[in-house]
Amino acid sequence: MQTKIWFGLACWMGGMLLLGACGSKPGSEEEPVREVETKINLAKAPEAQADSAYAFVKAQVDFGPRVPNTEAHQRTGDFLVVQLKKMGWDVSSQPFEAKAYNGTLLQSRNIIASLNPKATTRLLLAAHWDTRPFNDKEAKDSLNFVPIDGANDGASGVGVLLEVARVIGQSAEKPALGLDIILFDSEDYGQPENYAGQWSPDLWCLGSQYWAKNPHREGYSAYFGILLDMVGAKNAQFYREGYSMQYAPSVTKKVWQIAQQLGFGKYFIARDSPTIIDDHYYVNTLAKIPMLNIVDYDPQNAESFFPAYHHTRNDNMKIIDKNTLQAVAQTILQVIYQENAELANAE
Ligand code: AHN
């Protein structure tokens, strides 16, 4: 009896607090999960610019598809190094040769930009900068394969990180926290859809696998990492991805909460998605750094998990929305300055 009254009261208060009705089923299809979490006191963070992030995406696409062993790939890599240096970051390249599913040797390089290189408490941000050599989800016949622009799959994550790097580089209040941006190469050269040979996840994400086995600095570690993949499409939906929740649950929840507090709940949906093999998988399992993935997820597409543009020629500038880029860039900046403030408070 007594318990029932208390439950009713708690439910009423909780309902008032969350502006949700007691009868609604959290976690059901219609209702986003709303966990009772205390509000985070947001630290002051500099602002990302939508136009600037967009220009960084376009600049990459303008080089042409960034397929390893092509001139566009080479030139884009050089461009990224120059940009990051110009923004005041310490930049190094990690060249490597990777063997693709069909035996092709891919002349590859991971690009690493660091801030406060001597700081021992480090946060890692990453995205892949190469693009898929074929539109295999569209043309089912390999004779009709063409490379894709990869405006979203590739350029968007890098574009957001360039904007984050630019804003921090210009800021009068630079974080004391150590920061590393790693642009992984040769992520997207995995076996095509109708390939007759064996499917293996390890044929994807060749740059992150190489880096995880050969870190750019001996004994390198970060206390967590964030991977960005396909973060620029109009109406993107970022669910809390399976490996992120498995390996980095507390930071994943925190990032989603920060995004929601910033007003980006339309993109950052506090629901879980299945596991997705991506660069973060190898950073988690091989480098043992907890890393989450912010990746566009299509809950309607049970087969591939990704929206319809994925690995087709439709992945071009037409699907890029600067509001999405801005939401992700601002969320990342907030996370960085939040962590920096919490670190300073702990000292
Ligand atoms: C697989 O298709 C195995 N993983 C998706 C990783 C990916 C490809 N992200 C962008 N392109």
Ligand code: ZN
């Ligand atoms: Zn891809």
